[in-house]
Amino acid sequence: MCHRSPGHGRGCSHLRALGLAMLALLGGRSVVADGAAGPDEGFVGDHCVACHDGATRKGQLDLTALKFVAGDPASRAVWIKVHDRVKAGEMPPKGEERPDAGRQAAFLEGLARAIASSERAELAGEGRATQRRLNRQEYENALRDLLGVPWAQVASRLPEDGEANHFNKSAEALDVSYLQIARFMDSADYAMRQAMARHLNRPPKATRRLHARDEPSLRNWVPRENGTLPDRLSFPVLDSHAQPDVRAGRAPATSPAMREREAVGRVSSIFSDAGGYGWNGWRAPAPGRYKLRIAGYTIWVAGGGVARWFYEGQGAAKAPVYHTLLWHRPNLDEVYPGRRDEPIGVYAQGGGQxxxxxxxxxxxxxxxxxxxxxxxxxxxxxxxxxxLFRTRVNGTDEQYVNPLATEDGMPGYAVQWIEVEGPLDAGPDADVGYARLFGDLRLVPSDPTRGGVSLEVGPADPGPAPGPGGRRGPGPGMGRGGPREALFEVESSAPRHDAERLLRSFLKRAYRRPVEEGEVRRFLALYEDQARKGAGFGRSMLAAYTAVLASPGFVFVEEKPGRLDDRALATRLALFLWNSAPDDALRDLADRGELARPEVLRAQAGRMLDDPKSRRLVEAFTDYWLDLRKIDDTAPSTTLYNDYELDDPLKLAAIEETRLFFAELLRGDLPARNVVDSDFTFLNGRLAEHYGIAGVSGVAFRRVELPPESLRGGVMTQASVLKVTANGTTTSPVIRGHWITERILGLETPPPPPTVEAVEPDIRGAVTIRQQLDKHRTNFSCASCHRKMDPPGFALESFDVMGGFRDRYRAVSEKVAPVKGYGINGQAFAFHLALPVDSAGALPDGRPFRDIRELKKLLAQDERLIARNLARQLTAYATGAPVRFSDREAIEAILDATEGSHYGLRGIVLAIIQVDLFRNK
Known part of the structure; x- marks a missing residue:
């Protein structure tokens, strides 16, 4: 594979001869060590060693010294690269003599056979996938499903999982340490106590209405001594109009005759996750599902201009320089009906989050x-x-502007009341967790002197609910102290008998395979040890159950080499599609030995994909395949992008678009090419505004058909992807291009040589990143990879760090005036518009494109390439093992099976579960 430089010329024939001689002298080192056929030495000598010998070593590769050793993954990896670059036509490079087509095909076939056979021999013992433990999300879901506690926050209690092959599903990344086991035990104990507390705390469904005028945190309309500004105040509103007397304290805050019409208004948003305005008169009495009804409307608040002088710095001769700022403050005593709709976010606050x-x-x-x-x-x-805007201003600092304020006023909203109904799931099924732990044994209060199980049972101080005017009156609700704890014991007239009976039943459900008698005895001995020490029946059982839930039978995915039996197949299918343990239907089929039948397996997979639990697949897969879990790893620069600062609705909408989009591909079995280019997406009002798409308003998401020439459509131009591939300050076509080629097209590129410095965008705006890269790409060791990575990266330069379209870069400079305007944080813009964006480029095969639209059309032409990457990513996720060279034939079989549907995503998933890659360890 000759990278011929100018003047290299006729010396190639001499080098070929020298290379052949070296191969002979070295005893044929390109032959498989076990005697099987290896690479064709003659082909290598004629077309490769002229540039890849010991003297030239183009690309740091010396094929004359490279052994093909069946058991050596390092040498095999190099030969795989040789195979792929020859097959792709990249080697020999352009300008070199092309090999005879038949001879090249024979070379590739022989090399592929040698690579695949050596891989299979190496994996014959243990199998493709090594034994692994459950990751954080799988463990959380398994506990939730087992104990009937869907609200239990388990994953956050466990250490972060490692990542391999893009996912947290591989044994090589999922270590097991003392800390990990300790956290498993702590999490299991927490989840079981949640199930027991739910058994105790099962309030009947009730409805409670909370009026805004009764909430002290909402009724802060009198400026405090610390100088709270009117933009941050609430104010009384009645029928879309102000109540100056109420605000001034000359009239009562509420009147029984107008109670349902009274409201509290605001013109700004909550700026802190930890604080803000809450409906503190009610706390959820138990975990579960609730129905909220919220009454309110939008308003328009009059404003007036205010001028202030602000010190700007020292000028000539150190003279002070001031500037005048004119902005509009809300007149809280002059309110009118709203002029536009407003989205109202709803949040739950508790436990410090x-x-x-x-x-x-x-x-x-x-x-x-x-x-x-x-x-x-x-x-x-x-x-x-x-x-509305989310100023961070504190105290009397007034150097900010409400970006929505005009000379005529500003928008706001008024909330009247909220009504809470629930819990809606307070029926018998809500107690399933306790039944699986203790059956029909009673849970009774325990004398503190005797000990027991400590459980959360309700509010520390239920107190009276707030009445009219904020006065406390009788009614249910949780006090400000949060839940209190008390001791309880599980009554048993035959503790030893009940312990064994319950442990057998629990183990049968917790383990995903038959339970051995020795395991029952081991955990029963733990119960007996705790009981002898005086722990009591309940605590002794929890100790045994905790050990079960931290044991290999629960924590590890147990698979034997070869064909998976029905129970192991059930586990693999459940972890793939639900990120959890098998349900009763899968277990029953596995116990009867019927699950492995292709038609049964397909039917069960269809059932699971149609179940709401498949949302777990959507979230877990996109979190890692597309890196959505990293959405908060960076924040928009407060200097260059303060128009995005604190814009949580945009960030949340961006994530939801991607998840709904992927779920739709899965639900509708839509062609894989939609990943690159689609004629639809999912939007709400905030995201549609960001994309410049008209006709979409409100908080609800809906499927939106895109105009023919839309910039959006497909995954690459979704705001979530564009954010996780930027650093909050700048964008890099190298980073984005590498991400696209690897995650969307499935083209792997090696990391840069350690001696090559990264190219950092110039935030001063003097040069563009393209101009910097042009120089960087003249480096021979960089050019081959950049030819693949940079084109999609250049096309995506039309999008900023949050995925907004741009035709010019942003930069900071003391010599250029900033763009006029204010961000959502109320602060003035500090950036100026710099050099134009150039989003044109050419693919490695020479096909040009002018922008992202044309690039998408070019990439979408190769449907099989896009589908192949999807199949590979999903297979790695489903099996916990990378797709190796010897797996390629199976991947092609999956593609062949789905070609008729243009590689529909649901079809790919259903095809994966039928191939040996999935059904064998």
Whole structure:
């Protein structure tokens, strides 16, 4: 494979002869060590060693000294690269004599056979996949499903998993340490106590209405001594108009006659996850599903111009320089009906964290919106006008501007009340976890002197619920102290008998295979040891159960070499499609030996894909394949991109678009080419605004058909992907290009040589990244990889760090005036527009493109390439092992089976579970 340099010329024939002689002298080192046929020495000598011998070593490769050793993965890896580059036509390079087609085909066939046979021989003992443990998400889901505690927060208690082959499913990345086992035990104990607490705390479904005027955190309309600014205040509203007397304290905060019409208004959003305005008069009495009804509407608040002088620095002769800032403050005593709709984010707050749980839309007319949400015990509800600005200003610092304020006023919203109904899932099924732990044994209060199991049982101080005017009145609710704990014991008249009976039943369900008698005795001995020490029946059983849930039978994925038996197949299928353990239907089929039948396996996979639990596949797969889990690893620069700072609704919408898009490909068996280019996506109002797509408003997501020439469509131009491939300050076509070629096209490129420095974009705007890379690509060791990576990276330069379209870069400079405007944080822009973006390029085969639209059309032409990568990624995820050279034939069989549907995604998944890659260890 000759990288011939200028003037290299006729010397090649001499080098070929020398290379052949060296091969002979070295005793044929390109022959497989075990005597099997290896690479064709004559082909290598005629077409490769002229540039890849000991003297020339182009690409640091010396084929004259390279043995093909069957058991040596390092040498095999080099020969795989040789095979792939010859097959792709990259070697010999352009300008060199092309090999005879028949001879080249024979060379590739022989080399492929040697590589595959050596790999299979190496894997014959243990199999493709080595034994691994459950990862964090799998362990959490398995506990949730086993114990009936879908709300249990387990994954966050466990150490971060390692990553190999892009996923956290491989044994080589999932280490097992003392810390890991200790965390498994802690998490199991927590989950079981959650199930026991749910048995105790099963409040009946109830409905409670909370009025905004009763909430102290919402009724902060009088400026405090610390100088809280009017933009940050709430204010009383009645029928879309202000109540100056109420705000001034001349009238009561609420009146029984107008109670349902009263509201509290705001013109800004909550700026902190930890604080803000919550409905603290009610806390979820138990974990579960609740129905929320939220009443409110949008308003328009009058404003007035205010001018202030601000010190800017020292000028000539150290004279102070000031500038005047004119902005508009809200007049909270002059309110009118709204002029636009507003999205209202809904959050749950508790345990020191705030998490988004939904959203509703307010309109100028008062409406009641309804959503269902999942809450943890003790959580409170927060509502927030998420599109309004989120200033970080504190105290009397007034050097900021509401970017939505105009001379005529600014938008806001007014919330009247929320109503909570639930828990909705308080029926018999809610107690399944306790039944699996203790059957029908009673759980009773325990005397502290006797010990027992400590459980959360309710509020520390239930107290009265807030009444009219904020006064506390009778009613249910959790106190501010959060849940309190008490001791309980499980009553048993025959402890030893009950312990063995319950342990046998629990082990049968927890383990995904038949339980051995020795295992029962081992855990029963642990129970007896704890009971002898006076731990009591409940705690002794929890100790034994904890050991079960941290034991290899539960934590490890147990598979024997060769064909998977039905139970192991059930586990592999469940971990693939549900990221959890098998359910009763899979277990039953496996126990009867019927699951392995192709038609049964396919039917079960279809059932599982149609189940809501398949959302776990969507989330786990996209978290790692597309790196969505890294969405918060970087934050937009407050200097260059403060228009994105604190814009959580945009970030959350970006993630949801990608997940809904992938789920739609899976549900509808849509062609794989949609990954690169599609005529639809999923949008809500915030994301549609970001993309510049008209006709979409509100918080709800919907499938949107894209215009023919849209920049969007496919995964590459989704905001989530564009964010995780940028650093928050700049973008790099190298990073994005490498990510696209590897994750979307399946073309691997090696890391750069250690001596080559990374190219850092110039945020001063003097040169573009393309200009810097042009010089970088003249380095021979860099050029071959950059020819593949850079083209898609250049096309994506039309998108900034959050995926917004741009035709010019942003830069910072003290010599150039910044762009006029203000970010969502209320601070003025600090960037100026720099050099134009050039998104044109050419693929390695020479086909040119002008922009991302044309690039997508070129890439989408090779449907099989895109489908091959999907099949490889899904196979690695499903089996916990990389797709090796010897697996390529099976991948092609999957593609052949789905070619008729243009490689539909659902079809690919259903084809994967039928091939030996999936059905064998």
């Amino acid at each position: 705030t998490r988004p749980i939904g959203g509703v839309d307010f309109t100028p007319k008062s409406t009641v919106s309804e959503i269902e949400v999942d809450l943890l015990a003790g959580e409170v509800i927060r509502t927030d006008g998420s599109r």
